[in-house]
Amino acid sequence: MHNRRHASLKKLFSPVFLVILLALTCAVSAHAAIATYPELPAGYTSIRVFDGQQRYVGRILPTQRYWVSIDRIPLFLRKALVATEDARFYEHGGIDVRGIARALVKDVVKGRLAEGGSTITQQLIKNKFLTGEKSIDRKVKEVQLAIDFEKKYTKDQILEMYFNEIYFGNGAWGIAQAARLYFDKNPEELTEAECSLLAGVPKNPGRYNPLGDLAKVSLRRSVVLKRMLDVKMISAQQKRAIEAHPATVIKPGQAQGYLDLVRRQLVERYGAHIVEQGGLDVISAMDVNLQKQAEQVLRDGVRKVNPNLQGALICMDLKTGDVLAAVGGVDNAKGGFNRAFSAKRQPGSAIKPLIFAAALEQGYTPASLLDDAPVSYNKGNGQTWRPHNYEKKSFGELSLRQALAHSNNVITVKLLESLGVNNFVTFAGRVGLPLRTPNDLSLALGTDEVTLNDLVSAYSPLANGGMRSEGRTIIRVYDRNRKSWNENPPQVAPVLSPATAFVTTSMMKDVLTYGTAKGLKNFSRQRPAAGKTGTTDDYRDAWFVGYTPQLITGVWVGYDKPKPGGRGFTGGVVSAPIWEKFMRSASAGKPALDFPRPEGVVTVSIDPSTGQLATPDCPTTKEEDFIAGTEPASYCSRHGGDAMPPAAPAQPVRPGAAAPGDEAPLQEPAREPAKAPVEVPGKGEPGGEGGTGSGGEPR
Numbered sequence: 001m002h003n004r005r006h007a008s009l010k011k012l013f014s015p016v017f018l019v020i021l022l023a024l025t026c027a028v029s030a031h032a033a034i035a036t037y038p039e040l041p042a043g044y045t046s047i048r049v050f051d052g053q054q055r056y057v058g059r060i061l062p063t064q065r066y067w068v069s070i071d072r073i074p075l076f077l078r079k080a081l082v083a084t085e086d087a088r089f090y091e092h093g094g095i096d097v098r099g100i101a102r103a104l105v106k107d108v109v110k111g112r113l114a115e116g117g118s119t120i121t122q123q124l125i126k127n128k129f130l131t132g133e134k135s136i137d138r139k140v141k142e143v144q145l146a147i148d149f150e151k152k153y154t155k156d157q158i159l160e161m162y163f164n165e166i167y168f169g170n171g172a173w174g175i176a177q178a179a180r181l182y183f184d185k186n187p188e189e190l191t192e193a194e195c196s197l198l199a200g201v202p203k204n205p206g207r208y209n210p211l212g213d214l215a216k217v218s219l220r221r222s223v224v225l226k227r228m229l230d231v232k233m234i235s236a237q238q239k240r241a242i243e244a245h246p247a248t249v250i251k252p253g254q255a256q257g258y259l260d261l262v263r264r265q266l267v268e269r270y271g272a273h274i275v276e277q278g279g280l281d282v283i284s285a286m287d288v289n290l291q292k293q294a295e296q297v298l299r300d301g302v303r304k305v306n307p308n309l310q311g312a313l314i315c316m317d318l319k320t321g322d323v324l325a326a327v328g329g330v331d332n333a334k335g336g337f338n339r340a341f342s343a344k345r346q347p348g349s350a351i352k353p354l355i356f357a358a359a360l361e362q363g364y365t366p367a368s369l370l371d372d373a374p375v376s377y378n379k380g381n382g383q384t385w386r387p388h389n390y391e392k393k394s395f396g397e398l399s400l401r402q403a404l405a406h407s408n409n410v411i412t413v414k415l416l417e418s419l420g421v422n423n424f425v426t427f428a429g430r431v432g433l434p435l436r437t438p439n440d441l442s443l444a445l446g447t448d449e450v451t452l453n454d455l456v457s458a459y460s461p462l463a464n465g466g467m468r469s470e471g472r473t474i475i476r477v478y479d480r481n482r483k484s485w486n487e488n489p490p491q492v493a494p495v496l497s498p499a500t501a502f503v504t505t506s507m508m509k510d511v512l513t514y515g516t517a518k519g520l521k522n523f524s525r526q527r528p529a530a531g532k533t534g535t536t537d538d539y540r541d542a543w544f545v546g547y548t549p550q551l552i553t554g555v556w557v558g559y560d561k562p563k564p565g566g567r568g569f570t571g572g573v574v575s576a577p578i579w580e581k582f583m584r585s586a587s588a589g590k591p592a593l594d595f596p597r598p599e600g601v602v603t604v605s606i607d608p609s610t611g612q613l614a615t616p617d618c619p620t621t622k623e624e625d626f627i628a629g630t631e632p633a634s635y636c637s638r639h640g641g642d643a644m645p646p647a648a649p650a651q652p653v654r655p656g657a658a659a660p661g662d663e664a665p666l667q668e669p670a671r672e673p674a675k676a677p678v679e680v681p682g683k684g685e686p687g688g689e690g691g692t693g694s695g696g697e698p699r
Contacts (some may be wrong), residue, residue: 008434034157039165040066040176043595045282045480046184049253049262051288052322052475058253059184060263063553064277065139066176070160073175078159080199083228086120090155094121094146121146123202135614163187168201169209180250182210192238193247200224210249218246255291257332258284261323261341261473269474285322290315293585294325295332301578302330302557309565311557312340312452313578314471317588318460318552320490321469324586344449345558349407349516350543350571351433351446354458356404357496357504358427359415365630366401366507367611372410377441386443387413396520401507401624405515409445416444431495432468433458446534455545456554462504463530463547465598466496495547498598499627505530505595506625516572517544527587528594531579534573538564544575549593551586555579600628602650607636611648615639626650 047060082089090097096119123147168178179187183194197210200220208220228234259623266274294313302311315325328338372394376384389409403411425435435448461468470491477486508530512520516533531546545554555575603625607618612632614621617639631650635641
């Protein structure tokens with residue numbers, strides 16, 4: 001045992017004394033400047049963010065590093081750091097032989113070479129010029145540069161550089177960022193209690209930073225104060241006073257992803273300098289409780305499907321456009337890439353309500369009948385594109401109401417062909433959905449890429465009587481320096497007729513009762529709601545955007561690098577349940593109102609098999625909504641209507657009257673042969689494989 005200890009001691013001492021010998025005989029130039037960052041402006045205060053009810057959410061901090069001169073660093077902090085890290089700092093010439101000897105004694109016991117004995121100057125050199133590699137060569141360079149630094153700079157200059165270069169944890173480099181992050185102060189404003197916390201951080205920033213484990217941080221602070229007492233920098237009475245009144249650390253802000261949106265809006269509105277300037281109080285549109293709920297619901301809902309999936313959620317107040325909650329990923333509470341606003345994905349069938357709304361403007365009605373018999377389109381060069389429905393089933397003649405509820409692909413393509421692609425692109429732009437032009441008929445199946453924010457914004461006029469609500473994240477801003485408010489009023493503008501919006505919404509209600517989101521039937525019975533699912537080709541993206549008269553919420557789930565989610569990975573199965581769980585919470589306490597019926601809507605009794613006015617002999621009748629002037633004028637030709645005189649124009653139902661009832665699910669009819677190819681310009685088939693169409697939904 002003695003021989004082994006002797007060998008270990010010899011092994012440890014030889015390299016270290018070699019380092020010292022080399023350092024004393026071979027110094028090199030350090031070539032360092034004192035201030036390597038801009039000087040920290042005096043009087044800076046951070047940007048504070050509050051939610052719409054003025055509850056504190058968090059802060060927006062500058063990203064730039066700043067330099068703090070030694071005279072702005074409290075003397076107490078300087079003493080605390082020196083006492084803790086290098087008590088002989090003002091006595092040695094860059095290396096502390098006594099400190100190295102003490103560390104070696106401990107290292108011999110452990111049987112390994114550690115980093116003990118480093119001076120403040122050595123730590124600065126390692127942080128500023130070298131890597132964290134534990135090797136003799138690196139140690140030699142460190143000592144050489146430390147000795148040279150001591151010759152080139154004063155002790156205060158070295159200490160100033162140290163405070164501005166070292167890491168204080170949680171992304172804070174240098175004392176300026178640390179003071180701001182943990183206490184929202186400039187360094188000269190720090191109290192003794194705050195200084196005692198910061199002085200203990202450099203030993204292990206991950207463990208001892210002020211936001212770390214309270215017990216460990218408190219113990220480290222006590223070590224700092226005891227060390228100061230031992231070297232007679234403070235009295236026992238001072239130590240007790242500081243321990244009796246510990247520092248208050250500012251906790252991390254909530255909803256970092258939303259705070260990033262606010263930051264972006266501030267920069268767009270005032271310029272990039274605004275973040276560095278600070279001094280603002282921002283009243284955001286966020287409801288902090290809903291934001292927390294959205295983060296939790298999305299995270300739980302997505303991970304329940306697959307832990308590797310990602311998702312996004314946006315909730316907006318329809319009357320003001322206030323973005324009450326916005327979550328850009330399952331871990332978006334920490335910020336990062338915001339998929340709700342920045343990720344462009346194919347919307348699949350979620351684009352269909354806009355096509356149907358455009359068709360209503362052109363004279364189509366919910367009772368209009370189209371056949372979903374297969375059809376082929378000539379792409380040129382001998383290639384054809386054949387859109388088909390989910391599971392390649394055909395259902396024959398359907399009303400537009402049924403086709404939208406069941407997300408019928410073939411009928412939607414035929415409808416878009418009738419409208420004209422360019423006309424629809426113009427319509428989509430009017431309601432707030434930017435689409436590429438030129439495009440082709442595959443657009444009917446959602447092959448163009450959009451963001452969740454785009455889609456929610458485009459749905460808003462359907463939910464809000466034709467009024468499009470521009471998403472708003474900032475309500476007002478208070479400049480604390482100028483003591484002035486800057487308002488950001490809602491941006492709400494008419495883009496559709498109220499009648500078009502109402503009739504489209506009445507069709508979308510059926511999606512939740514017997515259509516592709518029928519799992520939401522109970523929700524829609526308790527609280528009137530409408531929406532649409534979206535599923536792209538090969539189950540790559542799952543969407544659901546739905547709304548009540550007060551709120552609209554959109555949900556997207558998928559992989560960041562698009563790949564199939566597997567059979568059953570649909571908007572109705574994956575995204576709709578997340579939407580429901582969140583909307584139950586968001587709607588709690590709000591009255592269960594129905595969508596107000598505007599003027600210009602009429603309701604008449606029809607035979608759904610013909611779309612014509614019902615006669616006494618019709619076996620099945622249905623109350624259907626129409627934009628005034630588009631309702632049928634003739635009676636059902638299958639059940640004695642030919643002998644009846646034309647009907648007088650229907651009178652609009654008074655605003656607020658009940659909407660039409662649900663109808664039963666479809667039964668599958670026999671297939672019909674495909675039609676001859678029709679020439680159509682285009683760039684390619686949606687989805688690719690075998691000419692399949694994106695956006696198919698389970699029936």
